[in-house]
Amino acid sequence: MAQKEKKGVRLEHISKIYNDPKTGKEFYAVNDVTLSIEPGSFVTLLGPSGCGKTTTLRMIAGFESPDAGEIYLGDEAINALTPNKRDTAMVFQSYALFPHYNVYDNVAYGLKLRKVPKKEMDERIARILDLVELTGMETRMTNQLSGGQQQRVALARAMVVEPSVLLFDEPLSNLDAKLRVSMRTEIRRIQQTLGITAVYVTHDQAEAMAISDNIIIMNKGVIAQMGSPEEIYHHPKSEFVADFIGEVNFLTGELVGRDGGKCTVRISGHDVTVDNPDGFDVGKTCKLVLRPEAGILADEGALPCRVVLSCFMGAYQNYHVMVGDTLVKLADYCPVGRKVYRVGDTAYLSFREGCVHML
Amino acid sequence: MPVKTRQGAALERKKFFADPVMVITIALLTVLLALFILYPLAMLLLDSVYVRETKLVLVTDVLAGTADTEIKDGTIQVLNKKGETAKFAVDDLNAAWGYLFAKNGRVLKEGDAIDPANCYVKVQKNQLTLDAFPRIFADYTFNNAFFNTLKLGMITSFGSVIIGLLFAYVDCYVNVRSRTVKKMFDVVSTLPVVSPPFVLSLSMILLFGRGGLITRELLHIYDSNVYGLWGIAIVQTLTFFPVCYMMLKGLLKNIDPSMEEAARNMGAGRMKVFTTVTLPLMLPGLGNAFLVTFIESVADFANPMMIGGSYDTLATTIYLRITGGSYDTNGAAAMAVVLLCITLLLFLIQKYYLEAKTAATLTGKASRARALIDDKSVRVPLTTICSVISAFVIMMYIAIPFGALFKLWGRDYSLSLKWFNQLFRDDGFKAFTDSFMLSLIASPITALLSMIISYLVVKKKFRGKAFIEFVSMLAMAVPGTVLGVGYIRGFAGGVFRTGFMQGIYGTGIILVIVFVVRSLPVGTRSGISALRQIDKSIEESAYDLGAGSAKVFTTVTLPLIKDSFLSGLVTTFVRSITAISAVILLVTPRYLLITCRINEFAEKGAYGVACAYATILILITYAAIVLMNWVIAHFGTSKAVRLKED
Incomplete structure (x- = not known):
């Protein structure tokens, strides 16, 4: 898998402004964010709630449009592309599995849209289900699965389409503490096996440390610090970063x-x-x-x-x-x-x- | 770095237009809603303030400039006998053959001797005026109907809310021991849904009228008169209270029993708890139920028509103005506007004020089950009253099939099938196929449209969303009669009287359109509430995996709200096949509708045939609902899928 050329993500001077519904005042959810994510790396957007990390992720996916700046996938400017035209796949906090489909059909959804031939589709699904250790569960309905299994289906569904970038929106926050730890190791293992570029949003600093090549700490819409987990832990650039991590x-x-x-x-x-x-x-x-x-x-x-x-x-x-x-x-x-x-x-x-x- | 110009909106627009299916759908929907809901109402409004008259003016007056006509650059626009217009120079009028009339309206032919003092041209005078309103308010018939309508609305909604509250209270608070009574509650709450609107009027006449089974045979009252205010009020109350019952039941179920227990615990008696805790909590909800019933009562056409006697309401008066000899379109339009204003006002209060308030006072779910009242002094009287009312309603429905089976109601109570035979000899079969086919065509259209509208309203962001939501809900507030008159005025001469789409007037298409418009709000409302239950990210993930809006809708949204779609299908079918108020104004002899036939026969006093029609109609609608419940139970979404609560 992943024979495709790997692509990175670049954000240049991205801002997203909302109007406070009560006062009508402008509010910068994301303020002039510039960052670059290397192809094949695992980058986490970390920060307290309301820091703009999810908004940033949703802008990369295309659900939100930036009010300023440009987003690049590889070398292509993708600002005006709708989510279905972007080569990204997202794993949602609520998993967002299709409750009327079984595991197989959930995973097959993106492949069917891409008109992948039946034989190849079966192979790819078998391979991905093997990777997430769900072989044999193909005909289960999603509500017959445990939280961790549902999470893995969501992961398989996103990865099977071999996107250039995988996006994670706090995917583990609905799991219990123990499962969270084992799932994050799992996600890291699979991402490294496939070598897909991944952008991961979380507010859990331990999760971010454990899983990432690079962490981007955001606060009030701006990037507080970017760097490897070690760098951020040992050399925080501000009190906020120092306080937020550990x-x-x-x-x-x-x-x-x-x-x-x-x-x-x-x-x-x-x-x-x-x-x-x-x-x-x-x-x-x-x-x-x-x-x-x-x-x-x-x-x-x-x-x-x-x-x-x-x-x-x-x-x-x-x-x-x-x-x-x-x-x-x-x-x-x-x-x-x-x-x-x-x-x-x-x-x-x-x-x-x-x-x-x-x- | 502050952003000077936001590109977000522009990007959203670009993304929006990158989805042609959705753009076309929205454009089409907007046009359809505007054309079939707003436009007829606008025409009605226009009709009520816009008077067009043609009159003959003396040519000599025109030449002298004393005639009250519009002369532009020395030319005048005149009409010939057919109403075609032409322009002539004023000095040239003498030779305008074909456009000259004698005083008696005879067209002057070339060669007739022209006497300028006795030679006329026909001119059209259009003017905007509010004259019609003072005129109708000064009109006794209207005035009478206006206050009648309001009086009836008050009585009916008051009665419906009281009985509905009683049923809801007993259902939620009292330990009803008898299974039969519980079953009766269910029957009573579903019967009005499956029955045509005027069935109760029919059975009221059969049971309590002059030849009524109960009044005449049992009580030996020979001069009983059910026609009039109280007849309509009773029938409407019995028809509409189940709606209140269902609404209030939903509210009572949401009251947390702990609140009442706290009040009891502090020493309040049961009555005190009801008046100080339960009732205040429900007040907005009661107001809501009151207004909904009021709108229904005011808009009701069939019952006042059938059992009203000389008690005219606005809906029936408008109908008579249109179909009767006077054909006062301006007046009828003005009346329709008045009726529309009443219902619209109530609708706006209900929708934007009371609904929000109800939601604010009663949020969340009851934390646990309520300890039901088992006290005999409460249980026995309340249960008895409810049972009596239920039995009464059920009896009234049972009277219908018997009305069709008895040889001659009031005279000969032996069973026979002669009314059914007469029905099928007498175009009955055509009436059933016509009604059935037209309703069958309307249901999938409505169900699909309402699901699409709910999808757009709940899940999409676009300009004009508020318009689509409002207009599709607006149809709920428009009485059928008003819509009917609007369609006549709007489509009889084609759109804007240009002849465009004139072809649909008088055909089955316009009936189907009316069916769709009348059921759209119900379907849309159920679709919206079903969709609100679905986590937004389910659709987002489909979108993200590469599906466009249309694909998301067909592969994810629609399967998830299949139940709502199916029930929309059947609701529309039932509502359409039992509809009368709007279609009775639009139906032409080419199509026979069951409801109109029933109305016709009932008016003639041929109750046997009317009952035969009504019996079969009830059977059809009941079968449709049974079928729907079966399909939902076996193929619906809720069975296989527990929707995630957001």
């Missing part, structure tokens, strides 16, 4: 000195040494982004703190400590054999090498 603590301090590869930051009267970032001047206020697992509590160190919560979570010991006036949440993984601090204890906080990022 747990995070912000420590406000002042950059007081620079020494080669290191620099010194003063936090509530105590100096700590961290990696030297670019673009910060000595004397300026800065914010340290500290992930819970990047902090170490010990009996001695740079930053004294007071433990206000200590709680055993199984995989890690969860601490809340006060650094000056700031509450810092920490996760001490594999605490076995190490000292466990109790509420009221005083301890010293230090940072794991290279794990602190400055904003």
Whole structure:
């Protein structure tokens, strides 16, 4: 499968404006978004509800028309094409299976429209059902399937037409937590097998991290940051991104000195040494982004703190400590054999090498 | 970066026009709706304010310029005997042979001696005037009919709402133990749907009239008079209360029992709960039911015609104006406009004010089943009243087949088939085939059209959507009589009296069109509510996989609302075959319609034949409904598919 030339997606200065029905005011659902998705890659649009991610996806599919900018599929401008003329296939949040068809007919729908010969159609359907592990279910009606199976039918139906781009609109949000985890692995596996370009919308950051080559974080209609999951987790460009992806603590301090590869930051009267970032001047206020697992509590160190919560979570010991006036949440993984601090204890906080990022 | 000019709308337009099937469908629909619903009503309105007169004016007056005529550039437009117009120079009039008349209207021939003082030309004078309205309001017949109609509407809708509420309350709140009573409720609520509108009038006359079985034979009242206001009111109430019952039942089912339990818990008695909780919650719904019944009552033609006697309503008065000797089109049009205004006003209040309010007060579903009232002091009287009413209604329907089977109602109660024999000797077979065929043609057209309209209204965005939705619903508010008059005025001389499409007037086509227009709102409403249940993304996914609008509609939408389509098919068939108010004005001797035949025979007092017709008609409609239920149960969507609630 996928003998076709792979195509990427490009959005250039895309905006979508809605009028607030009550006040009549203009509202930018998507505001001047420019992005490029490499052929064959898996890209996730991630953001809180109302950030414009679904609108962006629906513009790529053709259900909505951008008010400014141009969308390209490969090198073709597709703004004026209707959804049925675009070489995209979408997997919907509600699966949107045809309830009056059985599994086979659901999957065959797009192939019939493309007038694929019966023999080839049967082969392709057999292959795709094998891939989504639904072989033998062809004659089941969709309401006789479990949520996960329905999801797989939806996936098969979209993929069997071999679109240039697969679009996913929060496809896992109707499944229970466990199934969600196994299905996302499944989707990733199938996408990689076929090498189809995929655009995936979700508000679940763990899902986005697990599944994507690249994540695009959106907020209030604009792109907050684009990058690989590692890049976004470790080097968030803004407080919003840092806060949205994973747990995070912000420590406000002042950059007081620079020494080669290191620099010194003063936090509530105590100096700590961290990696030297670019673009910060000595004397300026800065914010340290500290992930819970990047902090170490010990009996001695740079930053004294007071433990206000200590709680055993199984995989890690969860601490809340006060650094000056700031509450810092920490996760001490594999605490076995190490000292466990109790509420009221005083301890010293230090940072794991290279794990602190400055904003 | 603020966007200066939005390209979104332009792109949407481009995408819209990339779908020619949909564009053509919408264009066609718009034209059809405009032509067959708006245009006849517009013509009616025009007729009521536009007077065209022809009159003879003296040539000498024209020459002297004293005649009240329009002279342009020295020419005048005159008419010949056939009504054809020609233009002549004013000074040339003396030689306008063929266009000159003597005072008595005789056409002057070439060679007749011309006496300018006794030589006339015919001119047409058109003017816009509201004269017709004060004229009809000063007219006793109209005035009388106007207030009669309103009085009747009030009584009928009041009665229907009360009885409907009683039935709904008993159905939802009271533990009715007897299976038979429950069955009776079902029968009573479906009977009016399958029966022609005037069946109850017929049986009212048979049972309670002067020769009535009950009045004369049982009670020995020999001067009973069922004709008039109370006759119509009773018949209409019995015909329309099941509609109220069904509407209110839907509302009561949606009231959360916890609210009433909370009131009971705080110490309110049952009556107090009803008056302080249940009733206020239902108030908009009751108003809704009241207005719907009012519109039906005011628009009803058949019952007042049959049992009204000298009690004329607007619908019957208009009919008599059109068919009677006076042929006062201007006046009849004005009356029709008045009637239309009443129903339209009520319709607008009902649709845009009360429906929204009902939805706002009663949202969501009852959280659990209600504990039914088992208290004897409540259960027994309420159940008894409802049973008596049900039995009464059922008895009235049973009277019809017996009316057809008894040799001579009022005299000889032995059974015979002579009325049926007479029926088939007397064109009856033709009446049935005509009615049957025309209704059969109208049903698939209506069902398909209403599904297409609902699809467009619910699932598509386009300019003119509001127009299509409004106009297709508008037909619900237009009384049949008004529509009939509108069609006569609109199509008798072709569209805009140009002769275009004149061919359809007086044929079966126009009857089919009327059937379609009359049933369209019902089908559309059911289609819309069925489609609202379907997740938008099901169609989107088909669209996304490569199907155009037409393909989406035929492969996804239509199969999913198959039930609604099937019921639209049968509803249209039943409504068409039992329709009378509009078609009675349009039918020509080439077509015999059952309903018109029944009306004819009933008017002549030939109740036996009328009952024979009505009996067969009820059987046909009942069979149609049974067939539909069977088809839906076996081949419908709901069986195989549980539609996802959005």
